[in-house]
Amino acid sequence: MKTASADAGPAVVFADVVKVYNGRVTALDHASFEIARGETVALLGPNGAGKSTAIDTMLGLRTPTSGQVRVLGLTPADAAAAGKIGGMMQTGGLPEGAKVSELIGLFRQLYRGRRSQADLLRLAGLTELADRRVEQLSGGQAQRVRFALALAGQPELLFLDEPTAALDVEARRGFWQSVRTIAGQGTTVLFATHYLDEADANASRIIVVSHGRVLADGTPAQIKAYTSVRTIRFSTPAPDTPVLLGLPGVSGVSADGDAVTIRSGDADATLPALYALARPVRGLEIGGGGLEEALLALTHVDDASSAHPGHSGRPSGPSHPSHPPQTTKAG
């Protein structure tokens, strides 16, 4: 049966997608990943990493410059027209003059009433606000209304772009509880965030993006291991890259003239071994800790190594959740 084969395929295929705005700004740079049905995946990265562009592309709100995007085996536009996807965008105003209940009622009708009004109000924590006009809502309340709209069609695939930005701590807890309920009912969830904690607590898999590229793709435990990575920078005359790569704890080395950058998962072991080489080491700096630092290190090493011939510094093809995080070994 045609539909059966479509149902069995991945929820999202995002293959070698490039998006260039106005011919100048590259928001997505050959990004690739695949999401299986039923997964809850976090798209993690700093602001401007390309997360929103990636989500807009999967929702059919933007067309990629090149590459392929399939959603539930369909084009994003067809999946949206069939009412199979729900989305909560980062910027999402509400139509003035409408009441919360009318707005949710409209979306239920557009999606042919797949989820009851009471269910939607409860899942989004809006039961007490049903008669409120949208212009009287606080930022957090409006965000909850947009969550209810995203759920109205009982979508097979739910996109959430920085969904908790306007929520306070308690609302956040309630929000993620509802997301877990929905994921438990079989909905595939993809959410964007720039908080590692949020990704770790709510996703079974994290895709790290920066500068429009997929830098790492793995379980939260694997991604968190990055935060223990330290970046050691120094300069030494004529650095011997293979020797440095052999030092304990080192996972990546890049050299640009005298300037060397080493990534190490165990800086305490790397440093004594580095000095034991009895080579001049000047201007040593250690960076690391925290996701931002880890991301900076990843992107830095990535950029430096991409200048080396024979190494693109780019993840190749869609990765699977079982893959370890991609590391960059310069050579």
Add this chain to the structure above:
Amino acid sequence: MIAFLRFEIVRTLRNVRFLVMLVAFPVLLYLIYAQQHGMSQGLTVATLLLVSMAVYSGMGSAMFASGPQLARERGNGWMRQLRISPISTPGWFAAKLIQAILLIIPGLALLVALALTYGHVHLAAGRLGLLVAVLVLGTIPFCALGLVIGLMFDSQTAQVAQMITLLVLAFLGGIFIQWSSLPHGMQLIGKALPSYHLAQLGWNAAGGRALGLANIAALAAWTAGLAAVALWRWRRESTVA
């Protein structure tokens, strides 16, 4: 589409201040001038002015019913939310047009009521019915025009763009001043505008004269052209941007 149309009308009707502002200006002008004596184009001033003000009110309501709101809601992201829902482009478009047409009715009803009482206008029921039909159907191109402006301008400029467009349509179309008293070049421009053709149809209907086929054809052409532009802008925005 019906659900969407009902939703749009309910929330627009809540904005009473907006509706009052739309209708206040033509009603005020009518109150000022309708009791003047005299004849023009075979019509009393009160009848002539009923048609002029109804055309002006209809154009304004049709354009302002959708344009600025659409520009705002494109800006604040609401249109993106609608786009990823199953609502179809033709469904959305039809609902927006019907919404605009329905919103011209309060102003038109008020002006007709004023004309029949305060203006002492006497029109046979058949003639009045034809006039109302002409005025309602004739505003369709202006509904499409409102959508085009709402899709082409941002929330800050859409309002101004509509005001300027409305005034140009009213002056050059011969609604605020007699078309024949315009300079020759402006007459030529005015004669191409949909406002000119709608006013001609309205005056002819009120005067019991035959409706000009050329006027009807011009309005139909404007409707088709503007609707095509609106659809093109809507599609372009949903794929390229």
